Amino acid sequence: MKLHERIDGRLRAFIEAQPMFFVATAPSGPGGHVNVSPKGMAGTFAVLGEHRVAYLDYHGSGAETIAHLSENGRVTLMFCAFQGPPNIVRLHGRGRAVPVTAPDYAELLHLFPSPPDTHGVRSVIDVAVERISDSCGYAVPLMSYEGDRDILIRAHERRTDADLAEYRRLKNGVSIDGRPIFAEVANEG
Template sequence: MKLHERIDGRLRDFIQAQAMFFVATAPSGPEGHVNLSPKGMGGTFVVLGEHRVAYLDYHGSGAETIAHLKDNGRITLMFCAFQGPPNIVRLHGRGRAVLLTDPEHAELVALFPEAPDRHGVRSVIDVDVHRISDSCGYSVPLMTYAGDRDLLLKWSERKTDADLAAYRRAKNEVSIDGLPAFS
């Protein structure tokens, strides 16, 4: 494992070339569930600086990341090379969820010019990165990228703003451990 002082050119290029990444968060204390979510879709992740990254958070069946960030801010993002030379990059940091009801939301969403659609975005996850590491990735399998799925985008396209607000009330008010997300 190697520690890096910043997200520099080589690391930035590697991170931005990955079609998917993983997000891990957990509630405070010994109880509660650790959450690990795969993320993807081209144009939905950006490196904003040497110690800052962000991604678009679309509506989903849960809101664990948002709830955990409200609780304690801890977050880790992991990028694996499924093609080319083996590599794993982890970004540890403090994050915040900028909800679509926040005045800063539109300003942050504008930082994603290549996002496929912004209608279904419920928050922007903004991460202040304080630890950057990479490791070998020798056991990560080689896999071929066939393309992004469009099911989430098609689902949100069929929803009005009112439909999405009702969905958040029904599915995203609290985490599976009862922590507030959109409540």
Template sequence: MKLHERIDERLREFLLTQPVFFVGTAPASADGHVNVSPKGMAGTFAVLGGHRVAYLDFTGSGAETIAHLRDNGRIVLMFCAFAGPPNIVRLHGHGRVVLPSDPDFGVLLGHFGDELPRGVRAIIDVQVERVSDSCGFAVPLLEYAGDRDLLQRWTERKNDADLDRYRERKNTHSIDGLPALTPSRRNV
């Protein structure tokens, strides 16, 4: 394993070319569940500086990451090379949930291009405190066939009120009962 002072240009290029990454969070309580979520879709991850990254958070069946970040802020993002030279990069830090109602949402959103997929409920903004990479010799070689379009097709079939109702049913609390999205703070 090698520690890096920051996300340099070589690491930035590696991070931005990976089609999938994994997000790990946990509640402060020792009784709570650790969560690991895969993230993907081209253009939904951005390197904002040597110690800062962000990604688009979409409407989904849970809101563990949001709840855990509100509880304690701890987060790790892991990127694995499934093609080319083996490599695993981990970004440890503290994240915050930026909702569409937050003043800096629009500025952050500008880092993700003009063609944003429907269903974005938040942006996860991460202050990176530790950057490391390791060999990844045991990570399998996989062929990338492309992004799935199922999430986009699902959200396109819903109007804003439908998405609001879904988020209210599925995204207000974590599986451990921690608050996540509340009706007054949901994306619209």
């Protein structure tokens, strides 16, 4: 394992070239479920600085990351080389979810150079990176990337803004451990 002082050069190029990454969070204390979520789609991840990254968080079946970030902010992002030389990069830091209803959401959205359709985005996850490391990745399998799925984008195209707000209220109101997710949920009911 090697520690890095910043996200730059080859490390930045590696991160930006990965079509998929994983996000890990956990609630505070001894109880609750640790969550790991795969993320992808071209244009949904951005390196915003040497110690700052962000990704677009689309509506989905759960919102554990948002619940955990609002509770303690701890997050790890992991990028694996499934093609080319083996490598695993982990970004440990403190994150915050900026929901579509927040005043600074539009400003953050403009930091993504070429996002796909953003209609289904429920928040931007903004991460202040505190620790950067890479490791061998020798056991990560070689796999071929065939392309992004467009199912999530197509599903959200059929929903209005009001539909998405209702989705957040009904399906993303609380985490699997009963933790509140969006402060806006109380205001949208």
